[in-house]
Amino acid sequence: MPQLVEPKLMSGNANLPLARSIARRMSMHRGINVDLVNARVERFNDQEVYVEVYENVRGEDMFIIQPTSNPANDNLMELLIMADALKRSSAARITAVIPYFGYARQDRRSKARTPISAKLVANMIVEAGIERVLTMDLHAAQIQGFFDIPVDNLYASPVFALDIKNQFKGKLNDIMVVSPDVGGVARARELAKRINAPLSIVDKRREKAGEVAEMTVIGDVKGKKCIIVDDICDTAGTLCKAAEVLIEAGATEVHSYISHGVLSGPAVERISKSVMKSLVITDSIEATEAVKKTKNIRIVPTAPVFAQAILNIWNGTSVSSLFDHETLEPIYEGIL
Missing domain, CATH: 3.40.50.2020 (Rossmann fold)
Structure with a gap:
């Protein structure tokens, strides 16, 4: 397989400012312009989600930036449909960058006849063709075990x-x-x-x-x-x-x-x-x-740590190195 030139970022509507900030930070790290993939993520009149990617993503390493925050269901469906669009466009790998993982508070059956919604969402993400998840501060660490794909859980x-x-x-x-x-x-x-x-x-x-x-x-x-x-x-x-x-x-x-x-x-x-x-x-x-x-x-801001984590995943280097505040200090210099 040929060496991929750059990681490519795509964003839904859940947190566009964060996605743009991550792209800017990656541009600073790489010394070249990293921008969001040109795509539209819109709604039909009946609120169905529609996604169209305007760039060639064949063989690319794709990162979808999409927290599943309020409205949780809409943002989750955007994530799944974006993943499906990329998979059908022959992207080499799809990583979901989910800064806030919705439904994480439903991680166990606290009463009789209740769902484990976090597990259901994990199944949906895997079935959509996503091959890796990058998130931050999962409500319960065991949610990582709900996925049958690698999960990198960053810490704030x-x-x-x-x-x-x-x-x-x-x-x-x-x-x-x-x-x-x-x-x-x-x-x-x-x-x-x-x-x-x-x-x-x-x-x-x-x-x-x-x-x-x-x-x-x-x-x-x-x-x-x-x-x-x-x-x-x-x-x-x-x-x-x-x-x-x-x-x-x-x-x-x-x-x-x-x-x-x-x-x-x-x-x-x-x-x-x-x-x-x-x-x-x-x-x-x-x-x-x-x-x-x-x-x-x-x-x-979380953009500096997410940008570095995306680059580490793309490069095949350690993400756990970002758990140490001494590693983050030069990344956050002049920001906090």
């Missing part, structure tokens, strides 16, 4: 560690990393180790889904600048309540670092009125105008 924590060291320079001894629930302890511990900070937990009891009845802080947060770490912020109810509980327990400041800012329903209003000094999210999901205008929400 190295990027967050760089940002914290920059934002809290000279104050790192005052920081306490906090997990908002027992299930997120491993994620919070990972970040705490990276910045050499202690760990605390907020134990929450739910009466029913979406409502938190009681919260208790496990650990001494008095006089500390608390950093809550989680992978998803949806309606922000738990997050804002946890911030209040931490302030009541003696924390001087509360900040949050969340990988995926779903931020649906009343989330933005809650955050703007919250005692949280800042909420830091990535751009894995395209931010709405309301999110961009909220003063205590800040967005850190």
Whole structure:
């Protein structure tokens, strides 16, 4: 098989700004112009997805950039149909770059007669002809095992560690990393180790889904600048309540670092009125105008890490090297 000249990028409508940013970063790394493949991804009047690729992709190494965020079903169908279009156009390999993997919260049967939707979505992705998946901070690590193809799961924590060291320079001894629930302890511990900070937990009891009845802080947060770490912020109810509980327990400041800012329903209003000094999210999901205008929400870019990961996959080199914040430091120099 002839050596492929360059990786080729294609994007759906889920997060075009991120796709363009990844293309720009790859152009900087390669020293030549890398652009998105010329294609149209549109809707018929009845909202059926239609895809047409205007460039020759025969024998090419294709990367489809498409988070399956809100509207999850539309964006998922775009991904599957783009993959089918590329497969039928004789692309050599198709990699799905899914910065936010929708349906990840349905990763097990929590009750009788419920689906495991994450597994169903994994099956659909494989059947569409996708041969590799690149994603970030899966809600549950075991979702990688739902796929019968390679899955590279990047982590936001190295990027967050760089940002914290920059934002809290000279104050790192005052920081306490906090997990908002027992299930997120491993994620919070990972970040705490990276910045050499202690760990605390907020134990929450739910009466029913979406409502938190009681919260208790496990650990001494008095006089500390608390950093809550989680992978998803949806309606922000738990997050804002946890911030209040931490302030009541003696924390001087509360900040949050969340990988995926779903931020649906009343989330933005809650955050703007919250005692949280800042909420830091990535751009894995395209931010709405309301999110961009909220003063205590800040967005850190993922394009540098995704661009490097795509190049590593294309070159056949290590993706796990990007798990180390020291590897990412030169990539993010001057950005954070």
